[in-house]
Amino acid sequence: MDENIIRHRFQAMGCPCEILLDSTDSALGDMQLEMALQEARRIEEKFSRFRQGTIVDRINKSDGKPVEVDEETAAILDYAAECYEMSNGLFDITRRAWDKVKWKRPYIQLPRGFEIDFGGICKEFAADRILSLLMKRYCVATLVNLGGDIAVAGERLWSVGIEDPAHPGEIVRTIHLHEGGVATSGTTKRPGHILNPKTGQPATAGPRSVTIAARTCTEAGFWSTLAILHGAGAEAFLKEQSLEYWCYR
């Protein structure tokens, strides 16, 4: 491993996380870690489905009544609406109910009995956000990894290993990143956690892991999730989009 980088590991959003900095200045590393931790916690706490009183909790318990949301939540809802449209309804944060949701800034009205889940967006969003905050403060090459959702920027090429879905813990491929984001979706660690909203069933017969490189981690996350939802047709779909992707079955 390169001796000239600082690596800090931490736990956030239910995942092992890390930041890497192209620096040997440990004081700088500590400050950047502190900032990364704060932002990760903030996003985790704000958009948690499980905590009482979060914005997501209030929407999910609104019992069909409209809920006013703040600007950041509105931006995520706009993004979710766009993902729904772009994917012809496959990417759905409500699991089969988005077409019944009334969303008009700043009010969202969720039909009774349904829930929203920002889980498919938040981690990638957080990776990009944290990277942006860190870079804004110190322009040293940085990699942010939140449980495999990665965002990088700065003058350095980073090597990122893709875990072999068939042999957890082993690297099947190493990719090199200069700027942008990488996201991996799969059916390995939590089998079937991506549900096809059209069938309500876990995506089947597709690759066990899909890794995408794109301009931002958020964007990469959209494509990797969508690819898994295409099941057996994932590779064909990705190929058609001319994306940079790595699929493992």
Next chain:
Amino acid sequence: MAATDKKNELRRRAMTAAATLLGLVPAAQAGKFTAPNSDQQPNLDLTPSNDRWTWDSSFLQYNENDRIAVSEPQVGVRRDFDDARAMTILATVDVISGSTPLGTLPATANASAATVTSASGRASNPGIGSVPTSHMADTRLGLNGSYERPVGTDSKEIVGAEVGKEHDFLSLGANYTLNRDFNEKNTTLSLGVSPEYDFVRPNGGLPFAYGTYQAPGEFQGTQKSKYLMGGLLGLTQVINQRTLMQFNYSPTYENGYLNDPYKLVSVTDANGNPLYAVHENRPGSRLEHSFYWLTRYNYTSQDVFSLGLRYFTDNWGIRSETLDFGYRRQYHPRRFVEPHVRYYHQSAADFYRVGLVQGQVFPNFASADYRLNSIDGVTFGLRMGWTMLNGSELILRAEYYAQTGESHPDSAIGIQRTYDLFPTLGATIFQIEYRFEPSKIWTKT
């Protein structure tokens, strides 16, 4: 191809949606976001906010061998607002001292040159055969402010004002520039005007043109003025991913008192012995045209070559060409080194005279100011820059300038032909510059 369009459309939408969420594009513009070609490395600006203060401080030391020395501290601050407006204020002090050629001819064994008292005081006693100079000391204060703001989505306008003050000089200037982008920002057109009004109040009164030097009472009041009107027509064009070109045409018209009140012209006898000196006499107007062409070529992202060519001409008969070649090497993400070499050639003004001869009719205009003579100059320079972890930047610059001219011009008379009338001038420039954003240095988490 319809399928390709549809594919690109989806990718563009996904890119735009993510960028919008991350605040990289304002929501209002999201619809117009155009994705770069997929084979192009996207340049992600991950700093959504543009709101910042930037300070820039520098110190420059210019030293000519045995002549003028200039110390120039400078401090500037730029305030960028989130909506792309910006304000800049720059304060400059120039402390100038040393000796500068008066324009008169060297003393000979038969005749001393006009013994000289200078603009700001000290007399010099030039030896036989060497170019007389006068000692000067002055301080110039400059203050410059500008304000820029976007106009619509494709244009930006900049208005500025500046004041320059020396003990015998006051300059008031203004400028306005409009930049407009075309062709998906690959082309930028610039239009500018810069009027200026100057007042000259020479030490000891205002000399008459051709007035005899040190003749008592030969003054025409105390103050004169001139105005300048500068124009700018510029085009910046992205040629391809690696090449950028810039063309500028800048005309300038000056009218009023254009003499240098401290420059003299020697009047000699037929053998070249200086008898006395008169004040110079330049035309009352000048029209200049300057053409500039810059090409910048990114060989790799670490290696950038630049070539600048300038052609200048005016109705005083001066033509000049400048060629500047630079290479910037980014040998580390936060460090660069940039050597450059510049060549300059200028032809003499039509009314440039080495000296005047007693008994002959004086020409309509005459000046012996060496800056209006033909000049060749070569500069070798090196800049080095370091960016700190907190984003601040330190830049060092060192340059050596060598200036040569006609040492033995054909127009010299008699014994003056044996003297070096244009001694080679060497000058060094050292500059240290530090730029920083206070918020990045002192922000606490």
